[in-house]
Amino acid sequence: MSITYKPKKKKRQRTHGFLARTASQGGRKVLKKRRSKKRDRLTI
Numbered sequence: 001m002s003i004t005y006k007p008k009k010k011k012r013q014r015t016h017g018f019l020a021r022t023a024s025q026g027g028r029k030v031l032k033k034r035r036s037k038k039r040d041r042l043t044i
Contacts, residue, residue: 018043 014020021027021043034042 012044016044 018031021031031042
């Protein structure tokens with residue numbers, strides 16, 4: 001068996017990054033919620 005989590009910066013950005021969030025309706029909702037909570041970092 002292999003280790004299941006093999007971190008990659010590009011993959012992480014593409015799936016959870018700011019552009020990925022703004023691209024979909026649900027992602028924009030996430031950003032809105034995080035802004036309302038006054039989060040220091042909205043995405044990674």
